[in-house]
Amino acid sequence: MWPGTVHRSFECGVREMINDQKVMFSAMQATGDLTLGNYIGALANWVKTADDYMSFFSVVDQHSITVRRKVSDLRQNCRKSLAIYLAAGLDPEKHCIYYQSHVPAHAQLAWILSCHTYIGELNRMTQFKDKAAKNESNINAGLLTYPVLMAADILLYQADVVPVGVDQKQHLELTRTLAQRMNNLYGDIFTVPEPYITKVGQRIMSLQEPGRKMSKSDENPNATVFILDDKDTILRKFKRAVTDSDRTVRFDRENKPGISNLMEIYSVATGQELSEIEAAFDGLGYGEFKLAVGEAVVKMLAPLHERYEAIIQDKTYLDNIIKSHAEKANYFAVRTLWKVEKKVGFPVHIR
Ligand code: AQP
Numbered sequence: 001m002w003p004g005t006v007h008r009s010f011e012c013g014v015r016e017m018i019n020d021q022k023v024m025f026s027a028m029q030a031t032g033d034l035t036l037g038n039y040i041g042a043l044a045n046w047v048k049t050a051d052d053y054m055s056f057f058s059v060v061d062q063h064s065i066t067v068r069r070k071v072s073d074l075r076q077n078c079r080k081s082l083a084i085y086l087a088a089g090l091d092p093e094k095h096c097i098y099y100q101s102h103v104p105a106h107a108q109l110a111w112i113l114s115c116h117t118y119i120g121e122l123n124r125m126t127q128f129k130d131k132a133a134k135n136e137s138n139i140n141a142g143l144l145t146y147p148v149l150m151a152a153d154i155l156l157y158q159a160d161v162v163p164v165g166v167d168q169k170q171h172l173e174l175t176r177t178l179a180q181r182m183n184n185l186y187g188d189i190f191t192v193p194e195p196y197i198t199k200v201g202q203r204i205m206s207l208q209e210p211g212r213k214m215s216k217s218d219e220n221p222n223a224t225v226f227i228l229d230d231k232d233t234i235l236r237k238f239k240r241a242v243t244d245s246d247r248t249v250r251f252d253r254e255n256k257p258g259i260s261n262l263m264e265i266y267s268v269a270t271g272q273e274l275s276e277i278e279a280a281f282d283g284l285g286y287g288e289f290k291l292a293v294g295e296a297v298v299k300m301l302a303p304l305h306e307r308y309e310a311i312i313q314d315k316t317y318l319d320n321i322i323k324s325h326a327e328k329a330n331y332f333a334v335r336t337l338w339k340v341e342k343k344v345g346f347p348v349h350i351r
Contacts (some may be wrong), residue, residue, distance in 0.1 A: 023191070024053035025159035027060040027100065027150075030077040031067065032216035034084055036225040036297065037204035040268050041165030045198055047089040049163065055095040056157045056329065057085055062100050062107065063149060066142040067135055067217075083318065084227055087308035092321050100153065102326035105333035109152035110145070112340055113178050116185070117148050121177070125170060151175040156333045158191040166202040167213055169195055186343040189336075201268045207241040210257035228308065231298045238262070238294035239287075249281035249289050259286070262293045269296035 026046055028038055046057060059081045064074055078099060085097055100106050122128060122144050132139045142149075150171050154162055155178070162172055172195045179190040206212045208223040218224045222240050229237070243258040251274045253260045263277050266289075272280070281289050311317065342348055 022053045022160040023157055024050060024055040024161045024163065024196075025058075025154050025157045025193075026056075026163050027058040027063075027153055028081060029064045029216075030059050030061050030074060030081050031064045031069070032077060033226040033228060034081060035204075035214055035216055036227065036265065037165065037214035038216075039088070039227050039301075040201040040204050040265065041167075041198075042163060043085070043088050044201075044268070045163040045196065046085075049161075049196070050090060050095050053161065055090075056159070056332075057090060057095060057097050058100045058103075058153060058329075059085075059098075060100040060150075060153065063146060066131070066140060066146055068138060079318065080228075080312065082322070083308055083312045084304070086311050086321070087304045089304075092325065096325050096328045096332075097321060098325040098329040099322065102322070103156075103329045103333050105156055105330070105337040106149065106152050109156055109333075109337055109340060110149040112344060113151055113155075113182075114145055114148045116178060116181055117145075117174075121174060122147065125174070127167070127171070147171040147174050148178075151178045154193050155179055155190045156336045158336060159193045160191055161196050162193050163196040165204075166197055169197065182340070182343075186340075189340055189343055200264050200274070204265065205257060205261040207237055207258075207261075210242060210261050225297065227301060227304065234298050234301075235291070235294040238290045238297070241290055241293075243286050243290075247285060249284070249286070250278055259289075262290065266293045266296055269293070269300040 024046075026042060028034060028042065034043070046055070050057075059078050061074065061078050064077075082097065082099070086092065090097055125147055128144055128146070131143055135143070150168075151174060154172075154175050162175075164172060172193065176192050179192045182189050183192075204214045206214050206218060206220075206223040207225065208218075208220050212218075212223075214224050216224065222237050225234055225237050241258060241262060243262070244256050246256065246259075249259060249263065250256060251260050251263050263274055266272070266277055267274055270277075281292075338349060
């Protein structure tokens with residue numbers, strides 16, 4: 001429920017405006033086509049839980065330029081991501097869905113937070129180490145300060161809960177540290193957010209190297225299933241998935257990472273427990289299991305595909321959401337920003 005025009009005063013913070021309703025925030029980069037990992041680890045959980053909160057979901061385009069990309073690709077990926085959010089079931093009547101760069105407060109708060117973040121804290125981030133190793137010719141400052149911008153994304157909306165895949169847990173811990181540090185220095189400014197990470201599907205692995213996370217930017221085309229892949233492509237990728245030389249469908253993440261990954265995917269797609277899957281495929285070969293996983297994923301994504309085709313073609317509908325939701329997000333974000341600016345000693349805005 002949006003508060004509308006009830007609280008127009010900028011003296012009133014986000015908390016007061018929403019009458020202590022809990023807030024959810026989450027986001028995805030527009031670094032490429034969204035993957036099955038993005039869907040299972042994040043998007044599907046957003047859709048399941050968003051109605052229980054005042055929910056903000058962003059396409060974080062500013063995060064997406066830490067690695068060089070074609071300008072037109074980025075713009076197109078942003079629009080596709082937004083359409084996927086909607087096709088997955090986020091409801092623009094209830095949830096705020098916007099582009100990060102349309103809300104300047106994200107970058108403004110990130111600057112203030114970066115003056116309260118230690119270089120040592122950023123150097124410890126495993127995602128920075130991984131991405132720096134992959135992009136040796138372009139280890140830019142944004143790659144290092146990425147988690148500070150992420151903290152700003154979350155703290156601006158006073159989020160209580162942030163649904164993420166487990167790969168983002170370390171960044172969320174830093175967000176909590178920064179919130180607590182600012183609260184200790186300046187009095188209560190920020191809600192300290194909690195991660196929401198599911199037990200099954202928190203880290204979907206590459207279909208070709210099950211020791212690595214499934215990623216948008218994987219160079220091996222068979223490693224990643226994309227949300228918008230068609231039926232034949234999905235079935236083919238699962239058919240080629242790397243497994244092991246054993247013949248039993250059994251969950252053992254350490255010794256059978258490929259099969260365990262497929263079991264998690266199947267579990268999310270069908271709602272079956274891991275033990276039920278072991279029983280159902282007892283005595284059957286891997287070929288049969290891989291086909292079943294592929295078919296379950298096709299079935300899970302079919303309604304999204306259908307809605308996506310209609311949404312992506314409706315320019316007016318998408319443009320209206322982009323505009324009105326940027327206004328909505330700004331309306332909330334600026335309140336937190338001004339509060340923080342006042343606390344750190346910037347001259348107050350004259351209104
Ligand atoms: N493989 C995954 N399993 C579970 N959750 C995942 N997420 C991403 N990959 C998986 C979750 O999706 C949300 C959005 O992630 P992101 O796209 O903003 O960033 P990322 O994790 O860096 O994604 P990629 O695919 O690995 O991007 P590239 O290849 O560009 O670096 C997050 O909640 C994340 O946990």
